[in-house]
Amino acid sequence: MGTASSVANELIKLSNEQSAEITNMKLAKLMYIAQGLSLALLERPLFEDDKIEAWKYGPVVPSIYHEFKHFKSDPITAKSVTLDSNWAHSSEPELTSDDDKKIVQLTWNLYKDSSAEDLVVSTHRPGTPWSLAYTQGKNSVIDNRVIKKYYDKFITSLKQYLQSA
Secondary structure (H helix, E strand, O other): OEOHHHHHHHHHHHHHHOOOOOOHHHHHHHHHHHHHHHHHHOOOOOEOOOOOEEEOOEEEOHHHHHHHHHHOOOOOOOOOOEEOOOOOOEEOOOOOOHHHHHHHHHHHHHHOOOOHHHHHHHHOOOOOHHHHHOEOOEOEEOOHHHHHHHHHHHHHHHHHHHHHO
């Protein structure tokens, strides 16, 4: 299992490899989707070191939002960095699990061409985990069980679509 930072770095890496811009808002939505796909397909979270919260503009991983908020709505041009316990050495966390990398790649393939605004609209639909957790003026945690249930249905619908195509 990865960390929120390693998942963010994998998404940033994919965006850099394809010369596709990724903003903090888009990164937040892609991390939420990747977590949902992991819960549905791997039966486990992609990361557990941070939660996903329902904020005004959709699902957000707070630690990642705060690390990249200085980019505002501009493209992210650096990776997530962690410091050791002595604050002496920094590193860029990476995903080590092939399954985790496949989930992030799947997420990227499905949504790389979606704008941050499109992803906000998508995550705000009635019945989404965000819509069930959001309370105006409060950043509420979106429970992984709710995310899993939603993405289980998403995967079932995707399989049915692929079989009928």
